[in-house]
Amino acid sequence: MLHFPLWKKLMILGLCAFGIILALPNAFYTTVEKHNDAVAVLEQPGVIETPELIADRDGWPSVLPSDLVNLGLDLRGGVQLLVRVEVEDVYRERLDSMWPEVRNILRDNRDAVGTVRNVTEEGSELRVRIGNEEAMPLAIESVRTLTRPVVTLTGAGSRDFEVRSEGDELILTLSDAEKTATDDRTMLQSLEIIRRRVDESGTREPIIQRQGADRILIQVPGIGSAEELLALIGKTAKLTFNHVITRTSDPDANPGIGNVLVPDVEVGGGYYVLERSPVVGGEQLVDAQPSFDQNGRPAVSFRFNPTGARLFGAYTAANIGNPFAIVLDGEVISAPVIQAHIPGGSGIITGNFGIEESTNLAILLRAGALPAEIITLEQRTTGPELGADSIQAGKVAAVVAFVGVLVFMVLSYGLFGIFANVALVLNIALLFGLLSVIGATLTLPGIAGIVLTLGMAVDANVLVFERIREELKTAKGPARAIEIGYEKAFSAIIDANVTTLIAAVILFAMGSGPVKGFAVTLGLGIITSVFTAIWVTRLLIATWFKLRNPKTIEV
Secondary structure: OOOOOHHHHHHHHHHHHHHHHHHHHHHOEEEEEEEOOEEEEOOOOOOOOOEEEEEOOOOOOOOOOOOOOEEOHHHHOEEEEEEEEOOHHHHHHHHHHHHHHHHHHHHOOHHHHOOEEEOOOOOOOEEEEEOOHHHHHHHHHHHHOOOOEEEEOOEEEEEOEEEEEEOOEEEEEEOHHHHHHHHHHHHHHHHHHHHHHHHHOOOOOOEEEEEOOOEEEEEEEOOOOHHHHHHHHOOOOOEEEEEEEEEEOOOOOOOOOOEEEEEEOOOOOEEEEEEOOOOEEHHHEEEEEEEEOOOOOEEEEEEEOHHHHHHHHHHHHHOOOOEEEEEEOOEEEEOOEOOOOOOOOEEEEEOOOOHHHHHHHHHHHHHOOOOOOEEEEEEEEEOHHHHHHHHHHHHHHHHHHHHHHHHHHHHHHHHHHHHHHHHHHHHHHHHHHHHHHOOOEEOHHHHHHHHHHHHHHOHHHHHHHHHHHHHHHOOOOHHHHHHHHHHHHHHHHHHHHHHHHHHHHHHHHHOOOHHHHHHHHHHHHHHHHHHHHHHHHHHHHHHHHHHHOOOOOOO
16 A cells, blocks of 8 residues: 555646646736726726736746636625516517518408408507408418427427407417427526626626526626626617608607607607517627717627628618618617618618717627516625625635644644645645636635635545554554555545535535535535545655655654
């Protein structure tokens, strides 16, 4: 047991060296604040927009790994939001999008069903009135051909739309299965779009995760205020290009069936009557960038995908001389007159906004529109000063625990305690190396996990050393006592650490936020402590024993 082949020594030493290299960048980082292309080192604490931790290139070679342990919200400062996604909003949009198909298929049977009109009011249903009530069975059968079965794990389920009638009105509603599927798609899309918007702003390592059926938890380090984050993610940013029917100054004007009355923010006090169904939607945008128009005013240039370009080109070719409305979140931000055919699928949006607004609008459009409105349920802001205090308190706790363990081991086990302390230092280095390489986020509970790891890391060595003491009392030689001590303590070490690791895995799987941070540091700490206790400490003892070859030892 005290004999180590060369390959095993090289493997142990190589893993330790690699772990130290991965961990060292955390001792060579600087907090910086980015302003466009400029990077300035923050010398004073304060509210920061998008601070970033980077390895100090003056003190750390660029050719070596420079991954860092990210600081969580409670250490770095930032904003936490809990929002609810209004998933019901999407039901109405789904039904509105169904109207053109319903209208066309009923018009194919105009001779039997008569006139076809959309008489839908507010609510999660589409109502269509036909001229000949006696032809309702034919109308229902025709519309049902548009629906499709919902495929589930157990096979085909109910159809996505349910069709029924009330007098001369045909009514379409979403099926329960389709509502559930729509809710899931809406939440996944909302998560992805919020993540894109935060990433576009340059913020490092946000935590964005779903909670429950319709809620999203958002934690963004480095944001100075909740208002700043809400301005970035709270806007739906739904962009559409709609045909203009007329313009009016009457806020109570009746837009008519199939139309909507939308306020004009470019010219205050005015309203546009637009066709409800857009010509092109913002989901067909592939790029949006801040720019300037011919007069030097801030604007946003955009580009459609091939489908959007085809629709936009066909519309502009057929409507030269007529205005069309650019609608953002239910407001007309611009209504230019089509001067010529625009076949390229690109254009420019102008309006009453400055450079910052045009930049933010471009970010929102590139990230995509939220499928539904989000409502803020809870918001919490942690200042950088509080985070600095938490870091300092965590450092004090870790240092006190570390020093206490080191002193205890030396007083209790002498030279063997020093070997255990060397392994403990390597254990912390390996732990930070693993946290760095996986990009883990360190929180206050995570620091608690590290402090707990300090105590648990020497537990395995205590078991081995106590077993060696017992074997020495039976008059066995030092070498044999050490070998038997490791052999008989091995199973107890594995059992104790595996049970703790199982608890850490359960915490990670079932918990969220800070609980997961604690579970990560605890789980990784168990792995590194077992490695250092079983292999590193034994290698140190074996090397010492080979060099000194003592006749007696004291543990």
